Amino acid sequence: MLSRIANNLFWLGRYLERVEDTARFIEVQYYSFLDAPFIQKEEIALNSILVMLGNPDYYFSKYDRLNEKDILYTATLDRENPVSIISSLSFVRENARTTRDILSEDLWEAINKFYLFLKNFSRKKFLKAPIELFEDIIENCYIINGIIDRIIMKDIGWAFIKLGIDIERSAQLARMILAKIESIESMEKPSKVAENFQWRTLLESAAALDINKAVNHRATDKDKVLELLTLNLKSPRSIAYNLQKIHEYLMMISPEKEEKPETPEFTAGRMASQLKYTTVEDIYREGEKEFYSRLLSEIYQLASKIEKRYFVF
Amino acid sequence: MPQLKGTLFEGYPVSKEHYDEVFNEKGGVRKHYQKVFNYFSKLSAEEFIELNQHAKISFINQGVTFAVYSENSEGIERVFPFDLFPRIITAREWEKIEKGVQQRVQALNEFLWDIYHDKKILKDGVIPYELVLGSKFYNKEMIDLDPAGRVYIHISGTDIIRHSDGEYYVLEDNARSPSGVSYVLSNRTTMKRTLPNIFFHYNIASIEDYPQNLLAMMESLAPEGVAQPTCVVLTPGIYNSAYYEHAFLAHNMGIELVEGRDLFVDRNFVYMKTIYGPKKVDVIYRRIDDDFLDPLVFNPESLLGVPGIMGAYRAGNITIINAPGTGVADDKAVYAYVPDIIRYYLGEEPVLKNVQTYICEREEDRKYVLENMEKLVVKPVDESGGYGLLIGPKATKKEISQYREKIKKNPRKYIAQPVMSLSVHPTFIEDTKRFEPRHIDLRTFFLMGRGFTHILKGGLTRVALKRGSLVVNSSQGGGSKDTWVMEG
Numbered sequence: 001m002l003s004r005i006a007n008n009l010f011w012l013g014r015y016l017e018r019v020e021d022t023a024r025f026i027e028v029q030y031y032s033f034l035d036a037p038f039i040q041k042e043e044i045a046l047n048s049i050l051v052m053l054g055n056p057d058y059y060f061s062k063y064d065r066l067n068e069k070d071i072l073y074t075a076t077l078d079r080e081n082p083v084s085i086i087s088s089l090s091f092v093r094e095n096a097r098t099t100r101d102i103l104s105e106d107l108w109e110a111i112n113k114f115y116l117f118l119k120n121f122s123r124k125k126f127l128k129a130p131i132e133l134f135e136d137i138i139e140n141c142y143i144i145n146g147i148i149d150r151i152i153m154k155d156i157g158w159a160f161i162k163l164g165i166d167i168e169r170s171a172q173l174a175r176m177i178l179a180k181i182e183s184i185e186s187m188e189k190p191s192k193v194a195e196n197f198q199w200r201t202l203l204e205s206a207a208a209l210d211i212n213k214a215v216n217h218r219a220t221d222k223d224k225v226l227e228l229l230t231l232n233l234k235s236p237r238s239i240a241y242n243l244q245k246i247h248e249y250l251m252m253i254s255p256e257k258e259e260k261p262e263t264p265e266f267t268a269g270r271m272a273s274q275l276k277y278t279t280v281e282d283i284y285r286e287g288e289k290e291f292y293s294r295l296l297s298e299i300y301q302l303a304s305k306i307e308k309r310y311f312v313f
Numbered sequence: 314m315p316q317l318k319g320t321l322f323e324g325y326p327v328s329k330e331h332y333d334e335v336f337n338e339k340g341g342v343r344k345h346y347q348k349v350f351n352y353f354s355k356l357s358a359e360e361f362i363e364l365n366q367h368a369k370i371s372f373i374n375q376g377v378t379f380a381v382y383s384e385n386s387e388g389i390e391r392v393f394p395f396d397l398f399p400r401i402i403t404a405r406e407w408e409k410i411e412k413g414v415q416q417r418v419q420a421l422n423e424f425l426w427d428i429y430h431d432k433k434i435l436k437d438g439v440i441p442y443e444l445v446l447g448s449k450f451y452n453k454e455m456i457d458l459d460p461a462g463r464v465y466i467h468i469s470g471t472d473i474i475r476h477s478d479g480e481y482y483v484l485e486d487n488a489r490s491p492s493g494v495s496y497v498l499s500n501r502t503t504m505k506r507t508l509p510n511i512f513f514h515y516n517i518a519s520i521e522d523y524p525q526n527l528l529a530m531m532e533s534l535a536p537e538g539v540a541q542p543t544c545v546v547l548t549p550g551i552y553n554s555a556y557y558e559h560a561f562l563a564h565n566m567g568i569e570l571v572e573g574r575d576l577f578v579d580r581n582f583v584y585m586k587t588i589y590g591p592k593k594v595d596v597i598y599r600r601i602d603d604d605f606l607d608p609l610v611f612n613p614e615s616l617l618g619v620p621g622i623m624g625a626y627r628a629g630n631i632t633i634i635n636a637p638g639t640g641v642a643d644d645k646a647v648y649a650y651v652p653d654i655i656r657y658y659l660g661e662e663p664v665l666k667n668v669q670t671y672i673c674e675r676e677e678d679r680k681y682v683l684e685n686m687e688k689l690v691v692k693p694v695d696e697s698g699g700y701g702l703l704i705g706p707k708a709t710k711k712e713i714s715q716y717r718e719k720i721k722k723n724p725r726k727y728i729a730q731p732v733m734s735l736s737v738h739p740t741f742i743e744d745t746k747r748f749e750p751r752h753i754d755l756r757t758f759f760l761m762g763r764g765f766t767h768i769l770k771g772g773l774t775r776v777a778l779k780r781g782s783l784v785v786n787s788s789q790g791g792g793s794k795d796t797w798v799m800e801g
Binding site: 253310 | 374560563569571575589591
């Protein structure tokens with residue numbers, strides 16, 4: 001397989017996951033804070049959207065204060081914002097376009113249709129009922145993921161897409177947890193209720209609320225949430241689970257089929273195994289912020305190792 | 314014509330000045346069209362429009378679109394207009410076309426070898442030196458270079474028309490990566506999906522094996538000592554208007570579709586960048602122009618090409634399809650000499666006719682052209698796609714006098730021909746909801762490798778959809794038809 005094509009498939013996966021995660025994050029942050037049990041809630045919600053998107057600078061170059069409508073628009077439909085949902089989706093489409101003949105016409109059509117739908121969505125219509133658009137976006141991502149899992153042949157090209165999706169998801173999970181820890185730190189003496197509320201919205205942003213109900217019976221205290229989103233090996237919404245999958249896909253791709261030190265599959269295997277034998281206590285011992293910052297940078301290093309190994313000449 | 318009343322053919326004007334492919338001069342249906350004609354004459358306009366709609370959806374589903382690019386580089390994808398009434402060629406007529414095309418391409422291939430080596434034809438005075446060596450397409454990099462199997466024109470797209478005398482004439486020899494074959498194959502697929510029952514009544518040649526033959530041709534030209542060659546299609550990229558065709562061909566041959574940036578040259582070998590490291594490439598079907606092929610040798614600005622590829626080519630380590638420098642063979646001034654070229658190299662009389670051509674560089678011809686422009690079609694020698702031509706009878710006085718100055722300024726650039734009357738074919742016109750005559754031509758596809766030739770039994774019948782228009786090019790509002798060659 002050509003390196004360029006593999007690179008396109010990898011980034012198709014990464015951007016696709018980014019679209020879904022961003023949409024869910026904004027939706028959850030914004031709506032759950034409407035009835036949050038503490039004051040200054042709107043500002044916290046808007047700020048966390050801005051921080052998660054990672055470019056407050058862009059926002060403040062256009063607007064001088066936090067404003068609900070402007071933030072929602074900037075995060076979702078603003079094509080000039082390189083990290084908006086529409087921008088991510090246009091990168092999905094560009095990457096898919098060059099690969100449409102190799103993969104499946106269905107995948108291209110679903111992506112193209114989704115893109116045209118979002119592109120033609122007006123600011124006015126969006127701001128009238130933002131929740132509807134977020135749900136449409138998430139639903140479209142499900143459709144595309146369904147095609148990836150049920151239509152495409154599970155060969156190396158597929159493995160590169162999945163690799164992109166799961167790398168992105170692991171990184172987004174680590175980032176969301178990190179952002180949440182910081183957000184709670186910034187609250188002045190949060191009550192237990194307020195703190196648990198924060199952890200609950202994190203579960204929702206990670207689409208893990210239902211899984212949590214099954215595993216933790218409604219409890220949303222910090223230990224349980226961190227364990228579920230980081231260490232659980234059965235939940236597709238945990239970092240450990242995704243790292244195991246990443247290792248699997250890398251083994252599919254690797255020509256040697258054996259893990260030599262310094263290869264991406266070796267690194268991914270080591271990261272997955274380390275998490276498998278980590279406890280919440282270990283996380284506390286290292287310090288939560290330190291632990292997740294380290295994990296996040298290891299995931300990014302793994303991604304660049306993959307790029308160097310397979311895409312760069 | 315009583316048989317046309319109450320049908321989609323009602324009021325169909327059977328032309329006296331043009332050859333009608335379906336109707337004879339008396340208005341009767343030609344024998345080989347009878348069954349198709351019967352089928353269509355039983356349909357109502359509504360039924361036909363519904364079928365048309367089916368066909369359109371079939372094209373969209375197959376992804377047969379071409380992109381029209383606007384600002385912010387976002388493509389609008391369009392479907393080529395397609396007409397459901399197939400163009401049918403009898404076995405006897407086809408035999409002549411096939412023989413004629415093969416003869417022309419073989420002669421032109423000999424011609425290319427000669428002008429890049431001994432230049433015998435020039436020394437013998439059959440063609441003036443200046444005409445060949447002065448051609449924009451004469452490629453000095455090709456001098457004394459021996460392409461694999463001595464083949465230059467691996468893929469050719471000879472354009473043929475039928476004049477009012479009922480005879481076939483060659484209009485152009487497209488010897489530089491002719492396009493359109495993906496439409497030929499998709500047109501057939503669409504016809505089969507839309508009108509399956511018509512096929513039961515005809516024994517027509519199959520064309521589906523074209524991609525396999527294309528690959529076989531490429532493999533036959535592998536550099537020496539390479540038993541299982543790696544072949545690729547080289548495209549300028551997704552923003553090229555023919556990208557669909559590049560992807561289609563690569564996909565159907567089961568080989569990689571690469572861009573210039575996917576390839577590199579190391580010690581005169583060409584490699585592609587794969588996830589498992591460099592992989593040697595042996596045969597390249599390139600769909601980029603000579604000028605962009607190698608920035609080290611040709612246009613240094615080119616980002617589409619592969620630096621160093623001409624060195625690898627010269628060393629015999631890569632086969633480039635078509636060879637660089639084949640443009641001389643379809644230079645419109647050289648065209649005038651093709652009958653002489655055939656006689657010179659093959660010692661045969663041309664099977665297909667050439668259109669009478671006046672070369673403006675010859676003083677005598679130029680004088681005639683300048684005095685008779687309102688009767689002639691004047692064309693630049695180095696353009697294709699129907700660009701830059703002047704159709705005398707349709708031009709205004711001002712246009713003619715402006716064009717006259719252009720010719721005087723640069724006579725080498727122009728040739729002129731009498732207006733050929735392209736044959737007409739019933740074509741469904743949505744505005745009037747009935748069949749009307751429209752001008753058509755035929756692009757053939759001929760493959761030549763080492764000890765290997767193949768002609769696609771069919772071709773791209775292009776239709777000028779505007780009433781009275783003679784320009785069939787897709788970039789200028791042309792459509793197309795499925796083309797059937799009858800067997801036996």
